Amino acid sequence: MSESAWTNELREFVELKPRQSLAMEAADNLREFIMLGRLAPGMSVRERDLAEAFGISRTPLKEALRILETEGLIVYGPTRRPRVADPSLDEINDWLRVQGALEALAGELACAEATDAQLAKIEEINTSIKEARDTDGQLEAFRMDMRFHEAIVAASGNEALAETHATYNARLWRVRFLSSQRIASRDATRSEHLDIVEALKARDAAAARKALKSHLRTAETNIAAAITEIETAKEAD
Template sequence: MEKPAKLTELDDSALALERPRATLVEIVADKLREFILIEKLPPGAPISERDVAAALGISRTPMRGALALLERDGLVEYSVTRRPRVADPSLEDIADSLAVMGALEALAGELACQNASDEEIRQIVMLQQKMAEGSGTLEPIEFFRTDMKMHGAIVQASGNNALIDTHSKYNARLWRARFVSSRRSAGREQTLAEHTAIAEALTKRDAVATAHALRTHLVSAVTNISVALEERQNKAPKE
């Protein structure tokens, strides 16, 4: 049975984006994306445009626009009667998308070894070090954001606009799944070791090793997500 959205836990605090000049629709979409990540809007939950808009203190017009953005990203889907709900993709669908993501990031790593400036590589290493040093102190969502910034920086450093655009679309679709993988404390040590391998290979501009490290990291994500979903299912109350 689908769990209802926890509207009493929603609020309009921190309705802001890091990127400048964001529209209200983009701001609301980012807030809803965060609610989906931390499961204030759990997988499969119906989303009441009116109730969520009221909880956020906005009108239904930007709410509809935000939902349209999240539908494009694969985080929200609509029933045959056009009622929105939080998407709940199968593990098979997630694994298929992560396989593509692994290929995209491996290519990005290869190109970054050729095209990245020394400063870009330094910034990527700094993000990896921030995760390593803050593993036990960073909030899960902050650790995840740093994780995604590192991956995004590698893709940007590839210098390939077509790759950057394609990666952005797949990453939006996998946002919640990658958060599920990132927040598992049981797999954190392995995640940090994989990030270190990526950073070290990139620093050496070893294209083969960088591509291999990124593919390995995405394969591990599938395992983490599979275990996390099984754990969630086991904790779910029996009907």
């Protein structure tokens, strides 16, 4: 091994991100479209149309759909025709319960594993949520909220947990975004976030678990309220 130390360091740095394929690129774009509701839930997806829209062939597009399927954003019918997922409230609640268990575990682990820097970062993100709401608008504040939860999971040091959590986040992104736009949802969220941060800083695993679980439970309530609001508004047509 005649290589100097920085050689390996550089190699690691440059190759850490697996080379982006057309499929992954398409998956990223599609995910964004679905999350923002640009592609409506339940809408049927035609491989050929989408492939043309992206300027790629069906082969990588198909792979992109597969990726989004595992994330729960695309569902395949019995005849293998893909559609944009249109989850029922029951399914969403199922997802939220799993997400709750994952985040509770993350909080627990983070109390033992997180570095002080990671905890500081979590707290910093939390304070910037409020700032973003004042200056950058609702969408940015919501993105910060998501990053808050991601940071907690990352602080657990459990990579598999982070991956699984990310797929549930993707599925839940849209409904959580809808819910975040209700003014009524925001106040509770803010104080709950503080509880979470306090528990983590105290490295009190039980408290962190409890705070995260109850946070997800209010999310359940808020989302249910948001969805019924939208449903009733739709009936006013």
